[in-house]
Amino acid sequence: MTHPPQGPIPLTLAVNGRELALHVAPWTTLLDLLRLHLDLTGTKKGCDHGQCGACTVLVDGTRINACLALAVMQDGKSVTTIEGLSRGDELHPLQAAFIEHDAFQCGYCTPGQICSAVGMLAEGHAEGPDDIREQMSGNICRCGAYPNIVRAIGEVMGAGR
Ligand code: FES
Numbered sequence: 001m002t003h004p005p006q007g008p009i010p011l012t013l014a015v016n017g018r019e020l021a022l023h024v025a026p027w028t029t030l031l032d033l034l035r036l037h038l039d040l041t042g043t044k045k046g047c048d049h050g051q052c053g054a055c056t057v058l059v060d061g062t063r064i065n066a067c068l069a070l071a072v073m074q075d076g077k078s079v080t081t082i083e084g085l086s087r088g089d090e091l092h093p094l095q096a097a098f099i100e101h102d103a104f105q106c107g108y109c110t111p112g113q114i115c116s117a118v119g120m121l122a123e124g125h126a127e128g129p130d131d132i133r134e135q136m137s138g139n140i141c142r143c144g145a146y147p148n149i150v151r152a153i154g155e156v157m158g159a160g161r
């Protein structure tokens with residue numbers, strides 16, 4: 001059976017609080033939409049296979065791997081990327097904590113780490129460093145900055161209690 005060629009599909013999306021009406025090819029991932037179409041290059045492409053977490057963003061407040069999600073599946077949803085976490089010049093507490101605790105080296109994994117941590121804290125299941133390590137295990141850091149990442153997240157988690 002042959003299928004007719006599929007043209008661009010209409011999509012409405014709020015990205016970092018901005019309402020967008022777009023047309024995207026049906027095979028476009030959310031990651032490629034953000035990086036290639038919207039120039040939001042803070043979200044990183046590492047493996048492109050759901051294994052590294054570099055592409056983590058928040059969709060309706062839930063953390064997901066943007067490389068595994070088709071853009072058209074996000075119709076009507078709200079996406080937050082690392083660019084949308086600060087309020088003007090005021091950093092999100094996790095961004096500030098990552099700087100304070102020196103929680104990165106090359107920084108490639110950092111946007112995904114921070115977005116994932118925002119989602120993890122919202123889930124509310126972490127109580128200590130072991131939980132943080134377990135629940136952040138989908139975010140790989142090739143530089144091995146894990147001890148400081150856990151400290152940074154732990155500080156914000158403690159402040160929220
Ligand atoms: S780029 Fe998405 S998980 Fe690695």
Ligand code: FES
Nearest residue numbers: 105107141142143
């Ligand atoms: S800081 Fe380099 S990969 Fe994490």
